[in-house]
Amino acid sequence: MALGLNVTEPEEACSDENCPFHGSLSVRGQTLEGRVASTDMTKTVIVEREYDVRVPKYDRYMKRRSRIPAHAPPCVELAEGDTVRIAETRPLSKTKSHVVVERVAGGDE
Template sequence: MVEVIVKELPERPRPGEKVQLPNGEFIRVRHVGIPWLLPPKKVCNDPECPWHGYLSVRGHVFTVTVESVHGRTATVIHEWLHYDPKYKRYEKRRKKIHVKVPSCIEVRPGDIVYIGETRPLAKTIRHVIIGKSEDVTEAKSQVLRLEQSQ
């Protein structure tokens, strides 16, 4: 088991930059493949971190609300609207998902976060938190406008 070291930076690093930790180790900030999400201000050497480790994010990306946090795992609630054709109306649906919390991202119950699908990390954990709602850049609104115009 690797001892996880976390370092707070004065400003956000850009993907591709190398940052030196207090123990002398260099960590490269990766790009997770979501153009409107910025990396966190903290840097860690956690191997299961999508920004600083080797964990790839693939599949679906959800916006969810954190319900509870237990160490490096959390329980989140994903809510969505489902159309019922029989009654010709929408109904609310919700699902609890267990996620891994990287060491460089601090979350509390009630936070709105973005989670991404990954390989299975434990028996019930198949998602990882990749950012908070404050980590969004202005590019997201431009992307949404392009998708609506097509």
């Protein structure tokens, strides 16, 4: 099934309805890249992104970070520290509107 993104489909199949590869969930909007900060919840990971914001008063940059809850399908094996690509989708819960579509690199790589 084509997502419209340049990502590799996982070899392992799953029966998750909210999987963009094996279920009926469609992706749209932004694709973001970040690091998995937490895997404590069931089928959910927290993806952390760091970026720089310019402060005009001091003519310098300061670091900011955002933590995005994303749905983790069972067919994508994830651990804390992994770099992942997430895509925007319809709201899956009160806070989840993203789904993990690809594991870019492992935490120890």
